[in-house]
Amino acid sequence: MGKPQDQNQFRTQSHSLRSGNGNAPGWLAWVAALLLWLPATTAWAAPGPVMGSVFGNLFAGNRPENLGAVAGQLRPCPNSPNCVSSQTPITDLQHTIAPLQIMGDADHVFAALTELVKATERTTVITESPDYLYAEFATPLLGFVDDVEFLLDGETNQIQVRSASRLGESDLGLNRQRIETLRAQLTQKLALEQAALIPTPSNSTSENSTPES
Numbered sequence: 001m002g003k004p005q006d007q008n009q010f011r012t013q014s015h016s017l018r019s020g021n022g023n024a025p026g027w028l029a030w031v032a033a034l035l036l037w038l039p040a041t042t043a044w045a046a047p048g049p050v051m052g053s054v055f056g057n058l059f060a061g062n063r064p065e066n067l068g069a070v071a072g073q074l075r076p077c078p079n080s081p082n083c084v085s086s087q088t089p090i091t092d093l094q095h096t097i098a099p100l101q102i103m104g105d106a107d108h109v110f111a112a113l114t115e116l117v118k119a120t121e122r123t124t125v126i127t128e129s130p131d132y133l134y135a136e137f138a139t140p141l142l143g144f145v146d147d148v149e150f151l152l153d154g155e156t157n158q159i160q161v162r163s164a165s166r167l168g169e170s171d172l173g174l175n176r177q178r179i180e181t182l183r184a185q186l187t188q189k190l191a192l193e194q195a196a197l198i199p200t201p202s203n204s205t206s207e208n209s210t211p212e213s
Helices: 003-018 027-036 106-119 172-198 205-210
Strands: 084-085 121-129 131-138 145-153 158-165
Touching: 003 158, 084 172, 106 121, 106 131, 106 158, 106 172, 131 205, 158 172
Parallel strands: none
Antiparallel strands: 084 158, 121 131, 131 145, 145 158
């Protein structure tokens, strides 16, 4: 049997093709549907790193040319449900997501986030600066690419986020899941760093001392 997470993402990718917005050729949906009936391969079941896309860059789509921050604002999400942004109004429940909170030094927190992004499988950093990060996250098997941005917001002491799929219509929540996973990882990483700075009480004094008579 294949890995449950990869199988779920595979079904999501196929669903996105079938409900696509015209960016992918119609025959690609037949390819994805056919693969759903194939038995699990040794690449799915084998331990170790997850294999890359079996189709190369066929489902990657074109890199957007209008990403980045303008006057402290990331590009708004499109109407399709395969995008989340922390700068979307909270009334838009489909697209809004909470920004990443900064606890401590902002530059250090952003650097820690950058390390986590770089350590994520199938991720390519496209643009990196002290206050902005843009990376491409590729899904396993079919290799769909999501464009993910992080912006250090000095005014609110937060990190604004945006994660959007290039192709298809629905992502079944994968972009939101990605941001929440990074949020949890960042919180854990910073907590462990803070714990390492807390001195532990020494028992040497009590061990070497003798009771007073």
